[in-house]
Amino acid sequence: DGGITQSPKYLFRKEGQNVTLSCExxxxxxxxxxxxxxPGQGLRLIYYSQIVNDFQKGDIAExxxxxxxxxxSFPLTVTSAQKNPTAFYLCASSILAAGNAEAxxxxxxxxxxx
Amino acid sequence: xxxxxxxxxxxIVQKGGISIINCAYENTAFDYFPWYQQFPGKGPALLIAIRxxxxxxxxxxxxxxxxxSAKQFSLxxxxxxPGDSATYFCAASRPETSGSRLxxxxxxxxxxxx
Numbered sequence: 001d002g003g004i005t006q007s008p009k010y011l012f013r014k015e016g017q018n019v020t021l022s023c024e025x026x027x028x029x030x031x032x033x034x035x036x037x038x039p040g041q042g043l044r045l046i047y048y049s050q051i052v053n054d055f056q057k058g059d060i061a062e063x064x065x066x067x068x069x070x071x072x073s074f075p076l077t078v079t080s081a082q083k084n085p086t087a088f089y090l091c092a093s094s095i096l097a098a099g100n101a102e103a104x105x106x107x108x109x110x111x112x113x114x
Numbered sequence: 115x116x117x118x119x120x121x122x123x124x125x126i127v128q129k130g131g132i133s134i135i136n137c138a139y140e141n142t143a144f145d146y147f148p149w150y151q152q153f154p155g156k157g158p159a160l161l162i163a164i165r166x167x168x169x170x171x172x173x174x175x176x177x178x179x180x181x182x183s184a185k186q187f188s189l190x191x192x193x194x195x196p197g198d199s200a201t202y203f204c205a206a207s208r209p210e211t212s213g214s215r216l217x218x219x220x221x222x223x224x225x226x227x228x
Binding site for chain 2: 031043102106
């Protein structure tokens with residue numbers, strides 16, 4: 001059953017703590033992405049990776065970090081430097097066709113800072 | 115900087131009616147325009163997409179209309195059904211970007227009343 005698995009579905013964090021969101025894909029896609037979704041703002045790109053051991057900042061990378069040690073995995077760490085971390089986080093993957101590849105999304109992780 | 119603007123923010127339609135969602139973009143380098151559908155608590159899924167070399171694309175009850183000179187595109191849902199109730203996002207990407215680095219609109223929450 002191919003797809004993208006995000007875990008956990010819900011996550012609660014105390015202020016000042018780092019937290020890592022998991023994203024795994026078995027679609028054999030080279031590219032992976034992290035988006036943040038807030039009400040009324042659509043999806044905004046945090047980080048993306050086109051190849052193992054390489055990644056680039058998206059539009060809102062401040063306060064986040066990622067790693068890409070394996071093709072299948074692209075974990076996102078929300079650090080204490082992120083000023084407003086409460087949001088719905090979506091991981092996606094795609095092939096590397098130029099500019100028009102379909103993005104496949106996971107089910108998301110809802111992070112709440114308490 | 116919001117490069118893709120979407121309207122309306124919310125839309126209520128009666129069963130059997132036509133739902134219309136509009137998007138406008140600024141960057142003339144965009145050349146791929148997908149629409150994604152998202153149900154509550156789920157990740158978005160590709161619904162339909164268009165390239166600017168055509169003015170219209172139809173798949174079942176869903177049609178994209180594209181106006182390159184006006185830098186606008188819209189999604190029409192014919193014979194809207196309660197099962198179409200979801201959030202719809204338009205998006206755009208540039209040809210020089212590999213994969214699926216998308217710029218999303220703000221989203222439209224569609225409710226189809228029975």
